[in-house]
Amino acid sequence: MSSTSHSALPQALASEGLPAHVEVRPLRHPGPTNTEPKAVRIAIITLALAFLALCIALPVVSVFYEAFKRGWLAYVTALAEPDALSAIRLTLLVAAISVIANVTFGLIAAWAIAKFEFPGRSLLITLIDLPFSVSPVVAGLVYVLLFGSQGLFAAYLQAWDIKIIFALPGIVLATLFVTFPFVARELIPLMQEQGTAEEEAAVSLGASGLSTFFRVTLPNVKWALLYGVLLCNARAMGEFGAVSVVSGHVRGLTNTMPLHIEILYNEYQFVASFAVASLLALLALVTLVAKTLLEARLAEDAS
Amino acid sequence: MITETLSLPVGRQRSVIPGFGITLGLTLTWLSVIVLLPLSALFIKTSEISLERFIAIVTSTRTLHALQVSFGLSLAAAVLNLIFGTIVVWALVRYDFPFRRVVDAIIDIPFALPTAVAGIALTSLYAENGWVGSLLAPLGIKVAFTQLGILVALIFIGLPFVVRTVQPVLADLDAELEEAAASLGASRWETIRRVVLPAILPALLTGFALAFARAVGEYGSVIFIAGNLPGQTEIAPLLIVIRLEEFRYADATAIACVMLLASFTLLLLINRLQRWSEMRGTGA
Amino acid sequence: MSAPLFLKRLAGAAAVSLAFAAQAAAADLTLLNVSYDPTREFYTEFNKAFAADWAKSHAGDTLTVRQSHGGSGKQARSVIDGLEADVVTLALAYDIDEISDRGLIAPDWQKRLPDNASPYTSTIVFLVRKGNPKGIKDWDDLAKSGIKVVTPNPKTSGGARWNFLAAWGYALKKNGGDEAKAKEFVKAIYKNAPVLDTGARGSTVTFVERGIGDVLIAWENEAYLAVNELGPDKFDIVTPSISILAEPPVAVVDKVVDKRGTRALAEAYLKYLYTPAGQELSAKHYYRPRNEAIAAKYKDKFADVQLFTIDQAFGGWRKAQKTFFADGGVFDQIYSN
Numbered sequence: 071m072s073s074t075s076h077s078a079l080p081q082a083l084a085s086e087g088l089p090a091h092v093e094v095r096p097l098r099h100p101g102p103t104n105t106e107p108k109a110v111r112i113a114i115i116t117l118a119l120a121f122l123a124l125c126i127a128l129p130v131v132s133v134f135y136e137a138f139k140r141g142w143l144a145y146v147t148a149l150a151e152p153d154a155l156s157a158i159r160l161t162l163l164v165a166a167i168s169v170i171a172n173v174t175f176g177l178i179a180a181w182a183i184a185k186f187e188f189p190g191r192s193l194l195i196t197l198i199d200l201p202f203s204v205s206p207v208v209a210g211l212v213y214v215l216l217f218g219s220q221g222l223f224a225a226y227l228q229a230w231d232i233k234i235i236f237a238l239p240g241i242v243l244a245t246l247f248v249t250f251p252f253v254a255r256e257l258i259p260l261m262q263e264q265g266t267a268e269e270e271a272a273v274s275l276g277a278s279g280l281s282t283f284f285r286v287t288l289p290n291v292k293w294a295l296l297y298g299v300l301l302c303n304a305r306a307m308g309e310f311g312a313v314s315v316v317s318g319h320v321r322g323l324t325n326t327m328p329l330h331i332e333i334l335y336n337e338y339q340f341v342a343s344f345a346v347a348s349l350l351a352l353l354a355l356v357t358l359v360a361k362t363l364l365e366a367r368l369a370e371d372a373s
Numbered sequence: 374m375i376t377e378t379l380s381l382p383v384g385r386q387r388s389v390i391p392g393f394g395i396t397l398g399l400t401l402t403w404l405s406v407i408v409l410l411p412l413s414a415l416f417i418k419t420s421e422i423s424l425e426r427f428i429a430i431v432t433s434t435r436t437l438h439a440l441q442v443s444f445g446l447s448l449a450a451a452v453l454n455l456i457f458g459t460i461v462v463w464a465l466v467r468y469d470f471p472f473r474r475v476v477d478a479i480i481d482i483p484f485a486l487p488t489a490v491a492g493i494a495l496t497s498l499y500a501e502n503g504w505v506g507s508l509l510a511p512l513g514i515k516v517a518f519t520q521l522g523i524l525v526a527l528i529f530i531g532l533p534f535v536v537r538t539v540q541p542v543l544a545d546l547d548a549e550l551e552e553a554a555a556s557l558g559a560s561r562w563e564t565i566r567r568v569v570l571p572a573i574l575p576a577l578l579t580g581f582a583l584a585f586a587r588a589v590g591e592y593g594s595v596i597f598i599a600g601n602l603p604g605q606t607e608i609a610p611l612l613i614v615i616r617l618e619e620f621r622y623a624d625a626t627a628i629a630c631v632m633l634l635a636s637f638t639l640l641l642l643i644n645r646l647q648r649w650s651e652m653r654g655t656g657a
Numbered sequence: 658m659s660a661p662l663f664l665k666r667l668a669g670a671a672a673v674s675l676a677f678a679a680q681a682a683a684a685d686l687t688l689l690n691v692s693y694d695p696t697r698e699f700y701t702e703f704n705k706a707f708a709a710d711w712a713k714s715h716a717g718d719t720l721t722v723r724q725s726h727g728g729s730g731k732q733a734r735s736v737i738d739g740l741e742a743d744v745v746t747l748a749l750a751y752d753i754d755e756i757s758d759r760g761l762i763a764p765d766w767q768k769r770l771p772d773n774a775s776p777y778t779s780t781i782v783f784l785v786r787k788g789n790p791k792g793i794k795d796w797d798d799l800a801k802s803g804i805k806v807v808t809p810n811p812k813t814s815g816g817a818r819w820n821f822l823a824a825w826g827y828a829l830k831k832n833g834g835d836e837a838k839a840k841e842f843v844k845a846i847y848k849n850a851p852v853l854d855t856g857a858r859g860s861t862v863t864f865v866e867r868g869i870g871d872v873l874i875a876w877e878n879e880a881y882l883a884v885n886e887l888g889p890d891k892f893d894i895v896t897p898s899i900s901i902l903a904e905p906p907v908a909v910v911d912k913v914v915d916k917r918g919t920r921a922l923a924e925a926y927l928k929y930l931y932t933p934a935g936q937e938l939s940a941k942h943y944y945r946p947r948n949e950a951i952a953a954k955y956k957d958k959f960a961d962v963q964l965f966t967i968d969q970a971f972g973g974w975r976k977a978q979k980t981f982f983a984d985g986g987v988f989d990q991i992y993s994n
Contacts, residue, residue, distance in 0.1 A: 204636060
């Protein structure tokens with residue numbers, strides 16, 4: 071393991087209000103004066119593992135346990151069922167749209183916020199954060215208030231015969247709302263930390279704004295961007311509350327994976343329900359693989 | 374108003390980098406469409422009821438109790454996440470142990486798992502006949518369908534916020550500082566208390582506040598494990614749903630508005646904390 | 658200006674071509690049935706039967722009946738907010754009244770079909786652990802201390818409101834119409850409830866899978882389904898001496914079918930519920946058929962119980978909703994002190 075692991079990423083992510091960061095550097099080996107007695111170390115590790123086991127690992131294990139209770143065949147059958155496939159397709163579509171929209175917005179917002187000083191900047195950041203703390207129930211409700219047939223825009227929507235809620239656009243909007251901060255908040259602190267020197271140099275050498283962005287800024291933030299995408303994607307696929315309000319629950323049409331899970335559960339099809347749920351839990355493993363790849367790449371870059 | 378103050382580049386240092394106007398314009402537009410416009414619908418709907426009615430709704434014993442349950446248990450969950458989250462981060466960053474990477478990865482699971490699945494899984498574990506609940510039952514501890522159950526669900530969804538906020542800061546902490554403190558004769562505990570803790574404190578507070586803000590609004594995972602008894606285990610988001618079931622949208626949005634304002638205040642506080650930490654960072 | 662105009666023309670052209678398609682002999686038809694939770698198994702089978710029947714008289718049509726299930730109140734709200742349901746088949750008349758109040762369904766909807774527009778009925782029974790260890794026989798046993806009762810939250814579950822009213826109606830009958838005594842009685846039952854799940858299926862899972870409670874108050878059809886699906890050897894069904902006649906109503910959503918041009922199809926769909934074939938299917942899924950011949954055929958399947966209707970005991974759903982389940986109503990009073 072190379073010790074020159076000073077990439078910009080972890081540095082820049084420091085102390086910002088992000089829900090999640092990638093820890094990319096290899097473990098630092100502390101000196102003898104720099105660590106605790108062995109007994110304390112073991113106690114802390116045990117405590118940490120016990121807590122994680124009880125609060126996170128066990129629920130996940132129980133999901134897989136329930137999913138495979140009747141064996142592989144039941145598991146695969148549950149996933150191959152047409153309504154399940156249609157839910158998976160819809161979820162993938164919604165997640166793809168959300169990720170693309172959030173990446174575009176995240177990069178634009180991060181550019182404006184991180185590369186320039188202007189008044190009201192921290193208010194703007196707070197507004198971007200806001201969806202983190204809005205109850206999913208409320209996040210769905212607001213779109214009903216806007217686009218429902220009793221809503222503010224009802225007259226226009228009816229005149230044009232445009233359907234937003236209880237159709238794909240409503241599901242996408244609700245998902246966009248809840249995933250709104252993920253990419254932007256991952257990028258902003260990093261781009262702030264990196265400063266503007268490289269961009270200024272590029273511009274003064276005659277590069278255009280766009281080519282500065284693509285040749286200088288983007289390569290510097292690519293890993294943070296990727297991690298933001300992973301988180302945004304996970305949240306987009308897993309969103310339940312907000313989407314449940316605007317979906318209409320029409321089988322094979324507007325049911326996403328989390329809604330399909332609920333339906334199966336309510337039909338006492340526990341194995342099928344947990345089988346679909348386990349697919350979403352597997353997403354975390356995708357994150358694991360991606361992180362491992364990131365670390366490998368960074369180590370390569372450093373050497 | 375907000376838009377106006379934001380788009381004025383007053384006091385902005387003259388920058389050679391292009392694109393300020395257009396990127397800020399696009400940011401504000403997108404933010405308005407996806408976040409501000411929908412949230413303003415809440416306030417418009419709430420304005421349909423009179424001020425007296427609004428006050429009556431949000432100060433009724435039922436509402437106050439639900440808010441108390443949501444805010445109180447979220448606070449407790451955030452405190453526990455702060456304590457155990459720090460221990461987890463410490464173990465992950467400072468020590469090596471088998472499957473460290475795997476352990477690190479599962480922290481993100483609460484983000485990916487639909488909240489309803491989390492709720493169902495936690496309920497089946499902590500119910501009296503569940504893997505964990507059956508161990509606790511002989512001790513007289515009931516988790517599922519009590520406030521303790523709500524607490525467990527809120528810890529589950531809040532933990533990654535604390536861990537992922539503190540982890541990079543601790544990982545980034547300069548080892549030399551600790552070594553210097555040690556060589557000056559400070560004990561290990563003193564070093565941690567006077568060198569390490571102040572450095573990660575802003576991140577700890579930020580993680581705490583985020584976990585708290587997230588927990589206050591949580592619905593999907595909680596309703597399965599809560600029991601939902603009015604005045605005992607009824608959370609504020611459930612009360613919003615109940616008002617909707619009564620076809621009283623304005624009453625529902627009134628409660629939602631109170632929660633939204635509380636969240637907004639919290640997040641402003643978070644960003645203050647970040648500023649504070651940045652300033653400390655540059656000052657040191 | 659020109660772009661929207663173009664779009665409007667395009668939409669117009671599409672509509673015209675659709676109209677042509679509809680006139681042609683074979684059509685691509687869809688029907689959306691927005692229903693509540695416990696009917697999914699029934700309608701899955703019923704939809705197949707109806708599609709087969711429709712195909713007989715409309716050769717060449719491809720008919721897709723789509724289903725949406727959820728809590729009755731939530732489903733009603735979705736329809737009010739724009740979910741384009743051709744027909745609604747909900748748990749209680751109050752929810753359809755709410756849709757009707759918004760002008761989507763004609764006010765006389767309950768008179769347009771026979772039997773209060775409820776093609777099948779059910780009643781409220783008890784599910785107990787095998788062998789009935791707590792000896793639960795009637796409503797009185799539910800109010801005894803030390804008995805744990807599982808029932809959903811009447812605020813969020815339409816089905817649970819029937820449970821509440823069944824208990825109330827029993828207490829009224831027993832105490833000669835004394836409302837104060839009925840309130841005490843129902844309060845004692847809810848005091849025995851350790852959990853109020855948000856939906857009926859949630860309560861069943863709590864009782865069956867989590868092992869909570871001594872008795873589950875459930876719809877008859879739900880109780881039978883739970884026994885069949887989750888363990889015939891683990892539970893018994895107990896029928897109380899008096900219970901409520903639960904009448905889940907159905908209606909065509911006028912505004913939607915007129916817009917979509919599906920009125921004939923939607924009306925045929927609901928009428929099919931009343932045919933012997935439809936009634937057979939409802940009996941198969943443990944809903945009590947209205948058709949007397951079919952009801953006689955399945956007599957052994959349903960226990961003999963003295964039933965009262967909501968109109969007799971409470972003067973209809975609107976009144977019951979206001980008295981018992983509105984904010985500050987009897988249910989809230991039970992929990993407020």
